[in-house]
Amino acid sequence: IVVPGRVAPWNGQILLPEVARTLVDAGVRDFVFVVVGENVTHAKYARDVQKRAESLDVDDLFRMAGHCADMPAAFAAAEFVAVPAVEAPLFGRVVAQAQAVGRPVITSDVGMLAEHVVAPPRMPEDVRTGWVAKAGDAKEFAGAISAAFALDDATYHAMAVRARQFAEYMFSPRSVAVATRAVYTSLLALDT
Numbered sequence: 001i002v003v004p005g006r007v008a009p010w011n012g013q014i015l016l017p018e019v020a021r022t023l024v025d026a027g028v029r030d031f032v033f034v035v036v037g038e039n040v041t042h043a044k045y046a047r048d049v050q051k052r053a054e055s056l057d058v059d060d061l062f063r064m065a066g067h068c069a070d071m072p073a074a075f076a077a078a079e080f081v082a083v084p085a086v087e088a089p090l091f092g093r094v095v096a097q098a099q100a101v102g103r104p105v106i107t108s109d110v111g112m113l114a115e116h117v118v119a120p121p122r123m124p125e126d127v128r129t130g131w132v133a134k135a136g137d138a139k140e141f142a143g144a145i146s147a148a149f150a151l152d153d154a155t156y157h158a159m160a161v162r163a164r165q166f167a168e169y170m171f172s173p174r175s176v177a178v179a180t181r182a183v184y185t186s187l188l189a190l191d192t
Contacts (some may be wrong), residue, residue, distance in 0.1 A: 001031060001145070002078035002103075004071060004094045005085075007039035007046040007064070012084035012108065015138050019084070020058040022142035024077050028149060031080070034063045036074050045091045077099040079156075080148050083107040094117055095130075096171040099163035104156070105130035107142045118166055129163040 005011045016033050023031065046064060051125040053059040068074045075081060081098035088111025095116040098105050107113045109132050117130040131144035150157065169175055 001033050001080045001082050001106075002097070002098075003033050003035045003037075003038045003082045003084070004068075004074070005083065005089075006041065007035060007037055007049065009045055010085065010087035010089075011037075012086040012136065013043070014052060015084045015086070015136060015141060016062070016082070017049065017053040017056045018138035019142045019145065020053065021056040022139055023145060024058060024061075026142070028146055029151075031149070032061050032063060034065055034078070036065045036068045036071070038067045039064055040066075045098045064115075071097065072101055075103050078103055080145070081105045081139075082145065083113060084135075084141060085110050085113060089113065090149060092109050093171075096167050099129055100167035100171065101163040102160040104128075104148060104159050104163055106133065106141065106148060107131070107184075108133055108135035108141070110135045116170075118162070125168055127162060128159060129166050130159075161174045 003013060003016065007013055013035055020033065035049070046047060050059065050062065050064065053062045075098050081103045083095055083105060085108050092112040095105050095107055095113055099116075105117055107117055107130065114132045117132055118127050119130055119132050120128065133140040133144045
């Protein structure tokens with residue numbers, strides 16, 4: 001599971017050791033969190049995440065990779081992408097980027113992050129591209145990851161394809177340009 005983004009309090013990585021402990025206690029095996037992002041600016045916080053993992057005896061399930069110059073490759077190497085943010089990001093594009101590489105996403109319900117994933121209850125189960133969990137809720141986040149791990153190969157592949165299609169439809173430069181133009185056109189129509 002790739003966890004992208006600067007290692008910083010607002011990105012919620014401190015939740016992941018408890019998530020890992022919950023998963024292990026539920027019998028989930030064969031996973032590792034790879035935290036990929038700048039981890040020098042908030043070095044004390046990064047150490048706190050590692051210490052928390054050690055205190056819960058799940059430190060072997062964490063890799064702090066630091067900054068990555070090739071995020072598409074990092075996403076492609078993952079089965080899933082986790083975005084456990086506890087504060088709304090300014091842009092939230094990491095969820096769209098992960099889906100553009102065809103990776104289902106588990107994210108929190110802060111800001112626009114939930115809007116960048118197709119998931120129930122807003123959308124039907126058969127069009128899902130990821131999971132949304134309550135921000136800061138380790139048990140709910142672990143439940144979402146557990147549900148992701150429970151997918152069979154065919155369902156996972158179909159979800160990965162939908163994630164890529166959704167990202168392309170919603171976030172490609174052409175789609176964004178068309179949507180932006182439509183907003184301006186509708187505003188200009190109101191002015192007449």
